[in-house]
Amino acid sequence: MKPAFLMELRALPRDYSDQVQKKLELLAGDPMPDGKVKKRLKNMDGAPCRLRSGDLRIFYTFQKPHISLLSIRWRKEAYDDEVEAEFLGGPTSQSFDISQFLNKPTRTATAPRKTPLPRPVTPELLAALRVDPTWFPRLSGLSTEEELLECPGVPDDVLLQVHQALVERTYGELLQQPDLVASSVEDLLRYRDGELLGFLLRLDEEQRKYVDWALSARGPTLLKGGPGTGKSTVALYRTAAMLKVLRKAGVAAPRILFTTYTNALVRFTEQLLGSLLREEARYVEVRTADSVALSLVRQSLSFADAEELRALAREAIRSARFPGNALQQRARQQALERLGVDYVLEEIHGVIDARRMDTLEQYLEARRPGRQLALTRPQREAVWHVRTTLHQALARAGKVTWPMARALATGQVASLVDAQKYDAVLVDEAQDLDPTMMQVLVGLCRSPNRLFLTADANQSIYGAGFRWQDVHESLSFQGRTGVLRANHRTTREIDEAARVWLAQGALDEEQATVEYAHSGALPAVRAVKTRTDQAVLLERFFTGASRQLRLGLGACAVLVPTERAGQEVAHDLRERQVHAEYFSGRSLDLGAKVVKVLTLKSAKGLEFPVVALAGFHEGTWPAFLERCATEEEREELLARERRTFFVAMTRAMRALLLVVPEKTDSPLLGGFDAERWNLG
Ligand SMILES: Nc1ncnc2c1ncn2[C@@H]1O[C@H](COP(=O)(O)OP(=O)(O)OP(=O)(O)O)[C@@H](O)[C@H]1O
Numbered sequence: 001m002k003p004a005f006l007m008e009l010r011a012l013p014r015d016y017s018d019q020v021q022k023k024l025e026l027l028a029g030d031p032m033p034d035g036k037v038k039k040r041l042k043n044m045d046g047a048p049c050r051l052r053s054g055d056l057r058i059f060y061t062f063q064k065p066h067i068s069l070l071s072i073r074w075r076k077e078a079y080d081d082e083v084e085a086e087f088l089g090g091p092t093s094q095s096f097d098i099s100q101f102l103n104k105p106t107r108t109a110t111a112p113r114k115t116p117l118p119r120p121v122t123p124e125l126l127a128a129l130r131v132d133p134t135w136f137p138r139l140s141g142l143s144t145e146e147e148l149l150e151c152p153g154v155p156d157d158v159l160l161q162v163h164q165a166l167v168e169r170t171y172g173e174l175l176q177q178p179d180l181v182a183s184s185v186e187d188l189l190r191y192r193d194g195e196l197l198g199f200l201l202r203l204d205e206e207q208r209k210y211v212d213w214a215l216s217a218r219g220p221t222l223l224k225g226g227p228g229t230g231k232s233t234v235a236l237y238r239t240a241a242m243l244k245v246l247r248k249a250g251v252a253a254p255r256i257l258f259t260t261y262t263n264a265l266v267r268f269t270e271q272l273l274g275s276l277l278r279e280e281a282r283y284v285e286v287r288t289a290d291s292v293a294l295s296l297v298r299q300s301l302s303f304a305d306a307e308e309l310r311a312l313a314r315e316a317i318r319s320a321r322f323p324g325n326a327l328q329q330r331a332r333q334q335a336l337e338r339l340g341v342d343y344v345l346e347e348i349h350g351v352i353d354a355r356r357m358d359t360l361e362q363y364l365e366a367r368r369p370g371r372q373l374a375l376t377r378p379q380r381e382a383v384w385h386v387r388t389t390l391h392q393a394l395a396r397a398g399k400v401t402w403p404m405a406r407a408l409a410t411g412q413v414a415s416l417v418d419a420q421k422y423d424a425v426l427v428d429e430a431q432d433l434d435p436t437m438m439q440v441l442v443g444l445c446r447s448p449n450r451l452f453l454t455a456d457a458n459q460s461i462y463g464a465g466f467r468w469q470d471v472h473e474s475l476s477f478q479g480r481t482g483v484l485r486a487n488h489r490t491t492r493e494i495d496e497a498a499r500v501w502l503a504q505g506a507l508d509e510e511q512a513t514v515e516y517a518h519s520g521a522l523p524a525v526r527a528v529k530t531r532t533d534q535a536v537l538l539e540r541f542f543t544g545a546s547r548q549l550r551l552g553l554g555a556c557a558v559l560v561p562t563e564r565a566g567q568e569v570a571h572d573l574r575e576r577q578v579h580a581e582y583f584s585g586r587s588l589d590l591g592a593k594v595v596k597v598l599t600l601k602s603a604k605g606l607e608f609p610v611v612a613l614a615g616f617h618e619g620t621w622p623a624f625l626e627r628c629a630t631e632e633e634r635e636e637l638l639a640r641e642r643r644t645f646f647v648a649m650t651r652a653m654r655a656l657l658l659v660v661p662e663k664t665d666s667p668l669l670g671g672f673d674a675e676r677w678n679l680g
Helices: 003-011 014-029 081-087 123-128 133-139 145-149 156-166 171-176 185-192 205-212 231-248 263-283 289-297 306-319 326-339 341-355 360-365 377-397 402-414 435-444 468-475 492-505 531-548 563-575 631-649
Strands: 038-040 049-053 056-063 066-074 221-225 256-260 284-288 424-427 451-455 480-484 524-528 556-560 580-582 595-599 608-613 652-661
Touching (some): 003 066, 003 156, 014 049, 014 056, 014 066, 123 156, 133 156, 145 156, 205 231, 221 231, 231 263, 231 424, 256 289, 263 284, 284 289, 289 402, 289 435, 306 326, 306 341, 306 377, 326 341, 326 377, 341 402, 341 435, 360 377, 402 435, 492 631, 524 531, 531 556, 531 608, 556 563, 563 580, 563 595, 608 631, 631 652
Parallel strands (some): 256 284, 256 424, 424 451, 524 652, 556 595, 580 595, 608 652
C-alpha cells in the first residue's frame, strides 16, 4: 500500500472498521474486477480499479503477487462511474513545466497563497493518526495547507502524515509514492490500531535478491549501481537479514558495524536503521570509516591541515637532496617544481600512503590508477624523496595525515583477536575509501562472508580514482559482485541529463540504469548576471516547485561549490524572506524547515525533492584550474569535479535547476544539450 492509504485508513471513523476489513479481505481473495463492486477505471494508465465499500471507495491496482492499495476515500456527491477517473485526479503523471516558475514572476509566485484544508486539524484526528501528543498544541486548529506544511517545531514526517490524511493525492502523485508491504489485512488493521509500528519497503526483484544473496557463501559481496538505485537501502535491509542469521546461529548480542562516508550520512543512516530494526538497532554501530580508524589507533593524533602540508611539502621540494651530480640534482628539482606542490602531495597521499607502500621499489612498480600524467623513473625517485623528507618533517612537528592515520590503524587491526572483531561489517559508499581503509574494515570483520560493500565508481569524488581491483586486492579473496539497475530516486529526465553530462568524467562506463520509477520535468539551466538575479531565480524556483509538489521549503536544497558561496546564497535568500541556512556536513539538520544550503561534496549520499546548484560566480569555481601545472593534472581534476557535480545533480528527486554565471569559461558550466535540459 501507499503511505497515503495508511493515513487515510487511520483517519476513518471507528464504526467503519468492520466494513472496510470485510471488503479488504474480499479484495485479497480476488482482486479481479466484476464490473460492480470492483470496477476498472477507464482510460487510465496502470489500470487502477475501485472497490465499493458503502460510502467509501478503495482504489487499487494489482499484479501478481501483489495488490497495491492506493487510496481510501469518501464517495463524492453526484458520483458515477464516468467521473471516477476524475475523482482520482485524472490520468496525468506528476509532471510540471519548470519554466513556469523561472520566467516572469506571477502573482501567485509572490503573494503567499492560502489553500484551505478540507477540514481543520483536530485533536481527535491527530489521536486517530497516532501522532505524538507533544505536537497537538502546535497542530490543532491549523486550517490551511501552507500553515500545516510549514508548522514550526514539528517533524516533517508528522506533518506529511497529517497532510496525507487530509488532502487527497492525485493518481499521478500516488504512483510516485513508494510501495509498502503488508502480508495480511489483519496487519493493516493492527497498524491502524497502533499495534504494528511500520511496514517494510517493497523492494524490486534485484534489490530483494541482494538482501540475502550469498549470505552463506565464503566471500564478501560488493553491490554496484548508479545513483538512486537503492544500494544504501539494500545495505540497510541486509543488516536486518544478517542480524536474523546471527541470532539464528545463536549469537545472543551480535555486533554489527555499518560505515558511511560523512557524519551527515551517519545520522541519516541511524534514523533509517532505527525505524527498520526498532530495538534491535542497538546491535548496530553506525560510524564513518575514518572514525573507526581513529578509535583503533587509540592515541590522540594531531592532523596537519592543508596549508601546513603545502608549506611542509614546498620546503621538502626545495631542500630535497637527490643522488647524482649537480646537473642531475637540478633536473629533478625542476621536474618536481613543474609537477607543482599540489600534484606531488596528492601523489604522496593518494598513491603512496593510501596503498601503504613502504619501499621505493614498490612505488616504482606501482600502477598509479586514476593519475593521468605518466611519471618517469627519475620523477618517481624525486617524489619518493620528497615523501621521505615530508614524513620526517611531520614527525618532528608531531603531526600526521589521514592516510598515515589509516596506515596506523591497519597495524592495530592485525593484532585484534576474533572476540574484538565485528560479527558483520557493511560498508556504504566504498568508492571513496583508500585501499588502506578497506584493509582496516576487512580486518575488523570476523568472517569474510559477513562483509558487504556498496559502491559507485562514478560517484568517486575524493582521491585520484577508484578501481574495483583495489577492492579485490585488499579483500585478498574473490568476492561476488552484483549490480542494481533501477533508479528509485531521480526522475528519468534528471538522471539521463546528468549521465550524458558526466560522460567524460565517468569511471564506470558500462553502468547503465535501465529503469526509472519516476518521470517529470526536464532539468533547467539558467544564466544570471548578478547575485541578486540568482536569489530572485532561486526564490521563484523553490516556492514554485515546492508548492507544485505539495512540500514545505525543507524539501529544497541549494548545493554550492564552497562554504563562502553557501553563506552568500543563504544570506541572499533570507534577504528575500525565504528561510534558508548554510549547513556544514557536521551541523546538517535534515529536519529543519528551511532551504538547506550545503557544499556539493557534503551532499554525498543524501537526497532532496527539489535541488538547485548555484553559487558559481566568476572566478570562484573551479578555483583549482588556475593552479594546475600540467594539462594532465587539469584533466584529472576536471574529471573529479565533473563527478562531484554529477553526484550533486543526482541528489534531486523531482526538480533540478542549475544557475550558472552569464559569463564563464569554466568547461563545467557549459555544454548543456537542449534536448535534455530546459534552457529557456
Ligand atoms: N524498492 C524501492 N521502492 C521505493 N523506493 C525505493 C526503493 N529502493 C530505494 N528507494 C528509495 O530510493 C532512494 C534512493 O535509494 P538509496 O539512497 O538507497 O540509493 P543509492 O543507490 O544508495 O544512492 P546514491 O548512490 O545516489 O547515494 C531512497 O529514497 C530510497 O528510499
